[in-house]
Amino acid sequence: MATVRETTYDLLRALGMTTVFGNPGSTEEPFLQDFPDDFRYVHALHEASAVAMADGYAQATGRPAHVNLHTAPGTGNGMGNLVTAWHNKTPLIVSAGQQTREMLLLEPRLASRHATELTQPYVKWSHEPARAQDIPAAFMRAYATATQPPTGPVFLSLPMDDWAQPAAGAPEVRTVATRYAPDPARLREFAARVAASRCPALVLGGAVDRAGAWPAAVALAKRLAAPVWAAPAPERAPFPEDHPHFRGVLPYAIGPLAEALAGHDTVLVVGAPVFRYYPHVPGDHLPAGARLLHVTDDPDETARAPVGDSLLADPGLALAALVELLPATDRPPPAPR
The missing domain is CATH 3.40.50.1220 (TPP-binding domain)
Structure with a gap:
């Protein structure tokens, strides 16, 4: 059975999102494990630079970009340029690692408290899936939300132990309208x-x-x-x-x-x-x-x-x-x- 990680990479591939910007930390390692050969990872030296590069890449290509940040500290480091991306109306999927679900109640080191609130109000949608199997569909919704007008960043908080879990099936790959005509x-x-x-x-x-x-x-x-x-x-x-x-x-x-x-x-x-x-x-x-x-x-x-x-x-x-x-x-x- 395919894992959540494999199913998510298949979805990103189908959406044409095979470039990932980031500055990885321990909470991102399970997502980056067995990184596909047909994907490209752009390694920044600071999360602010990763967000800025993803912003510029999305503006230059006219397509959404994916930037992967390190739980709360890394997301915080990227916030200044996330505000810029919001004002630029840049379609970004910002994902960040989260501590293991089994320990979240204890608020261990590197747990992101109120993770979905951290990027507010500078994202169109912010979400932490209720279960591991919802991650691929959350990426599909994030893509649709980021690319429909007015375009802008979205945020996903993803627990690090979710990636190895068995997937519940692949979400339907959907296209969305990105322009609408005047009345x-x-x-x-x-x-x-x-x-x-x-x-x-x-x-x-x-x-x-x-x-x-x-x-x-x-x-x-x-x-x-x-x-x-x-x-x-x-x-x-x-x-x-x-x-x-x-x-x-x-x-x-x-x-x-x-x-x-x-x-x-x-x-x-x-x-x-x-x-x-x-x-x-x-x-x-x-x-x-x-x-x-x-x-x-x-x-x-x-x-x-x-x-x-x-x-x-x-x-x-x-x-x-x-x-x-x-x-x-x-x-x-x-x-x-």
Whole structure:
């Protein structure tokens, strides 16, 4: 009968996740025992580096990455870069070793107390399986959770004596949707508002780049003859910075940001929160008379936005659809910076 470890490796192989980042310790040894020849282990010298490398790997490949950490101390060492991965919306499966189940009640050395709480609130899902046989299915759920929008890290705490246990069967390997299109009626409403605008501005965020939507963003900027800003503190470059429409990154404070957008009656924000401020410089969130339209695939971003009407959609699909719906303007393009 196949073991939990063998069944889990079979699942990871089927999901295309054959690279593991980590800095191993004793609680990870049972998982790494008999490491498959077709897998690659990327050995970091510190857990923070392991998480950072996995984050960069996932962003570069466009696929989820797996990073394996050492129980509570190793997870704690990686937390700073896990926070970064959360803000990057990087699909990561973070697994960590846990002490032997038979001793957890005693809280022995290297037991992770309240392990599923350790990474909160910077993961989409955190779980320690109730029994060894649930580990493979937990990885399947972790993969599905990490890769569906809004993408982000997930965490699994895995007792070290679980890996040699007999598996209860392999979980079904499933595919999940990673993008969703905008509601057609809501999209047409947004397009009509933008078309009626006297002087629109585009503000783009990292999700535009995650969607591979630079061409659609450039096409929309040209069609509207609109200046383009990057939203404050962008985690990725959302627009070519040498393009004549590009105006730079908006200020990180409430009052200065509104001042930078002065003169625009419609602000279309795509793929970014509204907005990621840092120093508290009070003021109005928008210039007087301006309205904001917000397109994102993250419902939490729309819920906490202080202003604006929202449209939930993959930013790339929404941008491409807006290009099709909006007529070309007769406004002159913005003057180069």
